[in-house]
Amino acid sequence: MRPLLPVFALCLIALASAPARAQQADPTISLLQRLSDAPGTAGAEDPVRAIMVSELKPLSTAPIRYDGMGSAIFELGTTGPRIMIDAHMDELGGMVRRIGPNGQLTMQMLGGWLDQALTDQRWIILGSKGPVEAVTGIRDIHVITPAERNEVIPRNNIFLDIGASNAAEAAAMGIEPGDPIVPDSKFQVMNGTGNYLGKAWDDRIGCAVLVQAMQRLAKLSHPNHLFFVATTQEEIGLRGARTAANMVHPDLGFAIEGGIANDQGGHAEETQAHLGAGPGIFLYDSSAIPNRKLVSFVRATAKDNNIPLQLDLVQGYGDDSAEIQESGTGAPTLNVVVPVRYTHAHNGIVNRQDFDRTVDLMVDLLQHLDANAVAQIRDFTPIP
Protein backbone atom coordinates (compact mmCIF):
# COMPACT_ATOMS: atom_id res chain seq x y z
CA MET A 1 0.00 0.00 0.00
CA ARG A 2 2.51 2.52 1.11
CA PRO A 3 4.73 2.77 -1.98
CA LEU A 4 1.74 3.32 -4.26
CA LEU A 5 0.92 6.75 -2.91
CA PRO A 6 4.42 8.22 -3.23
CA VAL A 7 4.80 6.83 -6.79
CA PHE A 8 1.41 8.22 -7.79
CA ALA A 9 2.20 11.49 -6.10
CA LEU A 10 5.58 11.69 -7.82
CA CYS A 11 3.93 11.17 -11.22
CA LEU A 12 1.56 14.02 -10.49
CA ILE A 13 4.44 16.24 -9.42
CA ALA A 14 6.37 15.33 -12.59
CA LEU A 15 3.34 16.09 -14.77
CA ALA A 16 2.59 19.33 -13.03
CA SER A 17 6.13 20.63 -13.11
CA ALA A 18 7.13 19.74 -16.70
CA PRO A 19 5.83 23.00 -18.25
CA ALA A 20 7.20 24.93 -15.31
CA ARG A 21 10.64 23.41 -15.90
CA ALA A 22 10.47 24.28 -19.61
CA GLN A 23 9.61 27.86 -18.71
CA GLN A 24 12.43 28.10 -16.19
CA ALA A 25 14.90 26.77 -18.78
CA ASP A 26 14.11 29.71 -21.05
CA PRO A 27 15.44 32.89 -19.44
CA THR A 28 13.22 35.08 -21.63
CA ILE A 29 10.07 33.26 -20.51
CA SER A 30 11.24 33.49 -16.90
CA LEU A 31 11.82 37.24 -17.23
CA LEU A 32 8.45 37.84 -18.91
CA GLN A 33 6.67 35.72 -16.32
CA ARG A 34 8.23 37.55 -13.37
CA LEU A 35 7.48 40.96 -14.86
CA SER A 36 3.89 40.09 -15.84
CA ASP A 37 3.03 38.50 -12.49
CA ALA A 38 4.59 41.29 -10.39
CA PRO A 39 1.94 43.56 -8.83
CA GLY A 40 2.66 47.25 -9.43
CA THR A 41 0.01 49.92 -9.84
CA ALA A 42 0.78 53.60 -10.33
CA GLY A 43 2.60 54.87 -7.26
CA ALA A 44 3.11 51.32 -5.96
CA GLU A 45 5.60 49.97 -8.50
CA ASP A 46 7.98 48.56 -5.86
CA PRO A 47 7.88 44.84 -6.88
CA VAL A 48 8.59 45.76 -10.52
CA ARG A 49 11.35 48.18 -9.54
CA ALA A 50 12.95 45.38 -7.50
CA ILE A 51 13.07 43.14 -10.60
CA MET A 52 14.48 45.91 -12.79
CA VAL A 53 17.17 46.73 -10.24
CA SER A 54 18.16 43.09 -9.74
CA GLU A 55 18.45 42.61 -13.52
CA LEU A 56 20.17 45.87 -14.47
CA LYS A 57 22.19 46.99 -11.46
CA PRO A 58 25.08 44.62 -12.32
CA LEU A 59 25.24 46.10 -15.83
CA SER A 60 24.94 49.80 -15.08
CA THR A 61 28.19 51.70 -15.58
CA ALA A 62 27.06 54.38 -13.12
CA PRO A 63 25.31 54.05 -9.76
CA ILE A 64 21.53 53.73 -10.17
CA ARG A 65 19.75 57.03 -9.78
CA TYR A 66 16.10 57.53 -8.87
CA ASP A 67 13.97 60.55 -9.55
CA GLY A 68 11.67 61.85 -6.82
CA MET A 69 8.77 59.77 -8.16
CA GLY A 70 10.54 56.42 -8.13
CA SER A 71 11.71 56.08 -11.72
CA ALA A 72 15.01 54.15 -11.89
CA ILE A 73 17.83 55.23 -14.22
CA PHE A 74 20.51 52.77 -15.40
CA GLU A 75 23.41 53.81 -17.63
CA LEU A 76 25.76 52.35 -20.25
CA GLY A 77 28.71 54.42 -21.41
CA THR A 78 29.80 57.92 -20.47
CA THR A 79 30.22 59.82 -23.73
CA GLY A 80 28.29 60.51 -26.90
CA PRO A 81 24.67 61.58 -27.43
CA ARG A 82 22.43 61.13 -24.38
CA ILE A 83 19.76 58.65 -25.44
CA MET A 84 16.87 57.79 -23.12
CA ILE A 85 15.20 54.40 -23.52
CA ASP A 86 12.01 54.39 -21.47
CA ALA A 87 9.49 51.80 -20.31
CA HIS A 88 6.94 52.30 -17.56
CA MET A 89 6.63 49.95 -14.62
CA ASP A 90 3.07 50.68 -13.50
CA GLU A 91 0.06 48.66 -14.64
CA LEU A 92 -3.68 49.16 -14.78
CA GLY A 93 -5.22 48.60 -11.38
CA GLY A 94 -6.95 50.36 -8.56
CA MET A 95 -6.99 51.33 -4.90
CA VAL A 96 -9.36 50.56 -2.06
CA ARG A 97 -11.70 53.56 -1.62
CA ARG A 98 -14.06 52.71 1.24
CA ILE A 99 -14.77 49.75 3.47
CA GLY A 100 -18.54 49.40 3.85
CA PRO A 101 -20.31 48.24 7.02
CA ASN A 102 -21.14 44.95 5.25
CA GLY A 103 -17.44 44.27 4.55
CA GLN A 104 -17.70 45.18 0.87
CA LEU A 105 -15.10 47.51 -0.62
CA THR A 106 -15.40 50.17 -3.26
CA MET A 107 -12.56 50.68 -5.72
CA GLN A 108 -10.80 53.73 -7.15
CA MET A 109 -9.70 52.73 -10.65
CA LEU A 110 -6.20 53.72 -11.76
CA GLY A 111 -5.67 54.00 -15.50
CA GLY A 112 -7.95 53.64 -18.51
CA TRP A 113 -10.35 50.81 -17.67
CA LEU A 114 -13.50 49.94 -19.58
CA ASP A 115 -16.47 49.49 -17.23
CA GLN A 116 -17.24 46.28 -19.11
CA ALA A 117 -13.87 44.82 -18.02
CA LEU A 118 -14.51 45.27 -14.30
CA THR A 119 -17.32 42.96 -13.22
CA ASP A 120 -16.96 39.29 -12.30
CA GLN A 121 -13.16 39.42 -12.12
CA ARG A 122 -10.62 38.22 -9.57
CA TRP A 123 -8.32 40.81 -8.04
CA ILE A 124 -5.50 40.86 -5.49
CA ILE A 125 -5.43 43.58 -2.83
CA LEU A 126 -1.98 44.29 -1.42
CA GLY A 127 -2.90 44.76 2.21
CA SER A 128 -0.64 45.36 5.18
CA LYS A 129 -0.84 41.66 6.15
CA GLY A 130 -0.18 40.36 2.64
CA PRO A 131 -2.25 39.63 -0.49
CA VAL A 132 -6.03 39.43 -0.10
CA GLU A 133 -8.15 37.71 -2.76
CA ALA A 134 -11.12 39.70 -4.00
CA VAL A 135 -13.82 39.39 -6.63
CA THR A 136 -15.95 42.07 -8.25
CA GLY A 137 -19.50 40.86 -7.57
CA ILE A 138 -22.06 40.59 -10.34
CA ARG A 139 -25.85 40.76 -10.15
CA ASP A 140 -27.51 37.35 -10.43
CA ILE A 141 -29.44 36.59 -13.62
CA HIS A 142 -32.21 34.90 -11.63
CA VAL A 143 -33.28 38.16 -10.03
CA ILE A 144 -32.41 41.02 -12.38
CA THR A 145 -34.90 42.67 -14.70
CA PRO A 146 -34.81 41.89 -18.45
CA ALA A 147 -33.54 45.44 -19.10
CA GLU A 148 -30.58 44.95 -16.73
CA ARG A 149 -29.40 41.79 -18.49
CA ASN A 150 -27.63 43.62 -21.29
CA GLU A 151 -26.49 46.65 -19.37
CA VAL A 152 -22.86 47.42 -18.61
CA ILE A 153 -22.55 47.98 -14.88
CA PRO A 154 -21.06 51.44 -14.29
CA ARG A 155 -17.87 51.50 -12.21
CA ASN A 156 -19.52 53.47 -9.43
CA ASN A 157 -21.87 50.54 -8.80
CA ILE A 158 -19.05 47.99 -8.62
CA PHE A 159 -17.87 46.53 -5.32
CA LEU A 160 -15.18 44.13 -4.18
CA ASP A 161 -16.18 41.04 -2.19
CA ILE A 162 -13.37 39.71 0.02
CA GLY A 163 -15.53 37.28 1.97
CA ALA A 164 -15.73 39.63 4.95
CA SER A 165 -19.09 40.10 6.71
CA ASN A 166 -18.37 43.48 8.21
CA ALA A 167 -15.81 46.27 8.30
CA ALA A 168 -13.99 44.79 11.29
CA GLU A 169 -13.34 41.53 9.42
CA ALA A 170 -11.99 43.48 6.44
CA ALA A 171 -9.72 45.50 8.73
CA ALA A 172 -8.52 42.28 10.38
CA MET A 173 -7.35 41.08 6.93
CA GLY A 174 -5.10 44.13 6.81
CA ILE A 175 -7.25 46.11 4.35
CA GLU A 176 -7.26 49.89 4.47
CA PRO A 177 -8.31 52.67 2.09
CA GLY A 178 -5.52 53.32 -0.41
CA ASP A 179 -4.30 49.72 -0.61
CA PRO A 180 -3.22 48.85 -4.19
CA ILE A 181 -5.37 46.43 -6.24
CA VAL A 182 -4.16 44.47 -9.25
CA PRO A 183 -5.83 41.95 -11.59
CA ASP A 184 -5.40 38.34 -10.48
CA SER A 185 -4.11 36.83 -13.75
CA LYS A 186 -1.19 34.45 -13.93
CA PHE A 187 1.30 34.28 -16.80
CA GLN A 188 1.12 31.26 -19.05
CA VAL A 189 2.46 30.08 -22.38
CA MET A 190 -0.68 29.62 -24.48
CA ASN A 191 -1.12 25.99 -25.43
CA GLY A 192 2.45 25.45 -26.57
CA THR A 193 2.38 28.40 -28.99
CA GLY A 194 4.68 31.41 -29.13
CA ASN A 195 1.89 33.52 -27.66
CA TYR A 196 2.05 34.41 -23.97
CA LEU A 197 -1.00 35.19 -21.85
CA GLY A 198 -0.78 37.46 -18.83
CA LYS A 199 -1.69 40.77 -17.27
CA ALA A 200 0.20 44.06 -17.42
CA TRP A 201 1.90 43.63 -20.80
CA ASP A 202 1.34 47.39 -20.90
CA ASP A 203 4.10 47.98 -20.13
CA ARG A 204 5.97 45.04 -18.66
CA ILE A 205 6.72 43.93 -22.22
CA GLY A 206 8.58 47.26 -22.59
CA CYS A 207 10.37 46.67 -19.29
CA ALA A 208 11.52 43.28 -20.63
CA VAL A 209 12.79 44.89 -23.86
CA LEU A 210 14.75 47.35 -21.71
CA VAL A 211 16.34 44.50 -19.73
CA GLN A 212 17.35 42.39 -22.70
CA ALA A 213 18.53 45.32 -24.84
CA MET A 214 20.75 46.54 -22.00
CA GLN A 215 22.04 43.01 -21.36
CA ARG A 216 23.12 42.71 -24.99
CA LEU A 217 24.51 46.23 -25.35
CA ALA A 218 26.60 45.79 -22.20
CA LYS A 219 28.68 43.29 -24.23
CA LEU A 220 28.83 45.37 -27.43
CA SER A 221 30.50 48.61 -28.43
CA HIS A 222 28.22 51.60 -29.01
CA PRO A 223 28.90 55.33 -29.52
CA ASN A 224 26.25 56.69 -27.15
CA HIS A 225 25.61 57.51 -23.51
CA LEU A 226 22.58 55.29 -22.92
CA PHE A 227 20.03 55.83 -20.15
CA PHE A 228 17.66 52.92 -19.60
CA VAL A 229 14.82 54.36 -17.55
CA ALA A 230 12.04 52.42 -15.82
CA THR A 231 9.39 55.04 -15.12
CA THR A 232 6.39 55.33 -12.79
CA GLN A 233 2.77 56.51 -12.99
CA GLU A 234 2.44 56.46 -16.79
CA GLU A 235 -1.10 55.14 -16.71
CA ILE A 236 -2.39 58.18 -14.83
CA GLY A 237 -0.71 60.83 -16.97
CA LEU A 238 2.90 60.06 -17.98
CA ARG A 239 4.05 61.50 -14.67
CA GLY A 240 7.29 59.61 -13.98
CA ALA A 241 8.65 60.10 -17.50
CA ARG A 242 8.46 63.86 -17.00
CA THR A 243 10.57 63.85 -13.85
CA ALA A 244 12.97 61.20 -15.14
CA ALA A 245 13.59 63.13 -18.37
CA ASN A 246 14.38 66.19 -16.26
CA MET A 247 17.23 64.18 -14.71
CA VAL A 248 18.49 62.53 -17.90
CA HIS A 249 18.44 65.63 -20.20
CA PRO A 250 18.15 63.41 -23.29
CA ASP A 251 19.30 64.44 -26.75
CA LEU A 252 16.93 61.82 -28.17
CA GLY A 253 14.52 59.30 -26.70
CA PHE A 254 12.51 56.15 -27.26
CA ALA A 255 9.46 54.94 -25.37
CA ILE A 256 9.11 51.16 -25.51
CA GLU A 257 5.45 50.25 -25.19
CA GLY A 258 2.69 47.79 -25.82
CA GLY A 259 1.11 48.39 -29.23
CA ILE A 260 -2.54 47.78 -30.06
CA ALA A 261 -3.10 44.59 -32.05
CA ASN A 262 -6.09 44.65 -34.36
CA ASP A 263 -6.38 41.10 -35.62
CA GLN A 264 -9.37 40.05 -33.55
CA GLY A 265 -12.25 41.71 -35.34
CA GLY A 266 -11.69 45.45 -34.88
CA HIS A 267 -12.14 48.07 -37.55
CA ALA A 268 -9.17 48.41 -39.92
CA GLU A 269 -9.02 52.16 -39.34
CA GLU A 270 -8.51 51.85 -35.57
CA THR A 271 -5.04 50.33 -35.67
CA GLN A 272 -3.06 48.35 -38.20
CA ALA A 273 -0.86 46.08 -36.04
CA HIS A 274 -1.06 42.30 -36.04
CA LEU A 275 0.32 39.90 -33.47
CA GLY A 276 3.35 38.03 -34.82
CA ALA A 277 4.07 40.55 -37.59
CA GLY A 278 6.98 42.24 -35.80
CA PRO A 279 7.67 45.38 -33.79
CA GLY A 280 5.79 48.58 -34.50
CA ILE A 281 6.40 52.31 -34.46
CA PHE A 282 3.77 54.98 -33.92
CA LEU A 283 3.53 57.70 -36.54
CA TYR A 284 0.81 59.37 -34.48
CA ASP A 285 -0.98 59.03 -31.18
CA SER A 286 -2.98 61.51 -29.15
CA SER A 287 0.02 62.47 -27.01
CA ALA A 288 2.87 62.79 -29.52
CA ILE A 289 3.96 63.05 -33.12
CA PRO A 290 7.41 61.53 -33.61
CA ASN A 291 10.40 63.25 -35.21
CA ARG A 292 10.19 62.47 -38.93
CA LYS A 293 13.95 62.06 -39.43
CA LEU A 294 14.09 59.66 -36.50
CA VAL A 295 11.25 57.66 -38.07
CA SER A 296 13.25 57.46 -41.32
CA PHE A 297 16.37 56.38 -39.42
CA VAL A 298 14.48 53.63 -37.60
CA ARG A 299 12.80 52.40 -40.79
CA ALA A 300 16.16 52.26 -42.59
CA THR A 301 17.81 50.42 -39.69
CA ALA A 302 14.99 47.87 -39.56
CA LYS A 303 15.22 47.33 -43.32
CA ASP A 304 19.02 46.90 -43.23
CA ASN A 305 18.64 44.26 -40.52
CA ASN A 306 15.64 42.47 -42.08
CA ILE A 307 13.41 43.32 -39.14
CA PRO A 308 9.74 43.63 -40.11
CA LEU A 309 8.24 46.89 -38.91
CA GLN A 310 4.56 47.74 -38.48
CA LEU A 311 3.59 51.39 -38.91
CA ASP A 312 0.66 52.54 -36.84
CA LEU A 313 -1.43 55.57 -35.93
CA VAL A 314 -3.65 55.21 -32.86
CA GLN A 315 -6.14 57.69 -31.46
CA GLY A 316 -6.92 57.63 -27.75
CA TYR A 317 -3.40 56.52 -26.80
CA GLY A 318 -0.72 58.41 -24.87
CA ASP A 319 2.83 57.35 -24.05
CA ASP A 320 5.96 58.47 -22.27
CA SER A 321 7.63 59.69 -25.48
CA ALA A 322 5.38 62.76 -25.23
CA GLU A 323 7.04 63.80 -21.97
CA ILE A 324 10.57 63.04 -23.18
CA GLN A 325 9.84 65.04 -26.33
CA GLU A 326 8.84 68.13 -24.35
CA SER A 327 11.60 67.90 -21.75
CA GLY A 328 14.31 70.57 -21.59
CA THR A 329 14.36 72.42 -24.91
CA GLY A 330 12.77 69.46 -26.70
CA ALA A 331 14.09 66.15 -28.02
CA PRO A 332 13.33 63.92 -31.01
CA THR A 333 11.40 60.85 -29.84
CA LEU A 334 9.61 57.78 -31.13
CA ASN A 335 7.26 55.25 -29.57
CA VAL A 336 8.45 51.70 -30.39
CA VAL A 337 5.93 48.95 -29.59
CA VAL A 338 5.51 45.24 -29.14
CA PRO A 339 1.92 44.52 -30.30
CA VAL A 340 -0.43 43.41 -27.51
CA ARG A 341 -3.94 42.01 -27.72
CA TYR A 342 -6.27 43.37 -25.01
CA THR A 343 -3.91 45.88 -23.33
CA HIS A 344 -6.09 47.42 -20.63
CA ALA A 345 -7.70 44.24 -19.31
CA HIS A 346 -7.07 41.26 -17.04
CA ASN A 347 -5.78 39.07 -19.86
CA GLY A 348 -3.43 40.26 -22.60
CA ILE A 349 -1.47 38.33 -25.22
CA VAL A 350 1.98 39.02 -26.68
CA ASN A 351 3.99 37.10 -29.24
CA ARG A 352 7.53 35.89 -28.62
CA GLN A 353 8.82 36.67 -32.12
CA ASP A 354 7.51 40.22 -31.83
CA PHE A 355 9.33 40.60 -28.52
CA ASP A 356 12.62 39.12 -29.75
CA ARG A 357 12.61 41.25 -32.89
CA THR A 358 11.89 44.40 -30.89
CA VAL A 359 14.96 43.71 -28.77
CA ASP A 360 16.95 43.15 -32.00
CA LEU A 361 15.67 46.45 -33.38
CA MET A 362 16.60 48.43 -30.26
CA VAL A 363 20.09 46.90 -30.09
CA ASP A 364 20.70 47.70 -33.78
CA LEU A 365 19.37 51.23 -33.37
CA LEU A 366 21.43 52.01 -30.29
CA GLN A 367 24.56 50.77 -32.01
CA HIS A 368 23.97 52.72 -35.22
CA LEU A 369 22.86 56.03 -33.77
CA ASP A 370 25.93 58.18 -33.17
CA ALA A 371 26.84 61.84 -32.71
CA ASN A 372 26.57 62.54 -36.43
CA ALA A 373 23.21 60.78 -36.85
CA VAL A 374 21.73 62.44 -33.75
CA ALA A 375 22.98 65.87 -34.90
CA GLN A 376 21.33 65.36 -38.30
CA ILE A 377 18.07 64.23 -36.72
CA ARG A 378 18.10 67.28 -34.42
CA ASP A 379 18.94 69.71 -37.26
CA PHE A 380 15.96 71.80 -38.40
CA THR A 381 17.94 74.23 -40.56
CA PRO A 382 16.10 74.69 -43.87
CA ILE A 383 17.94 73.15 -46.79
CA PRO A 384 18.77 76.02 -49.23
Ligand SMILES: [Zn+2]
Ligand atom coordinates in the same frame (compact mmCIF):
# COMPACT_ATOMS: atom_id res chain seq x y z
ZN1 LIG B 1 1.73 51.81 -21.47
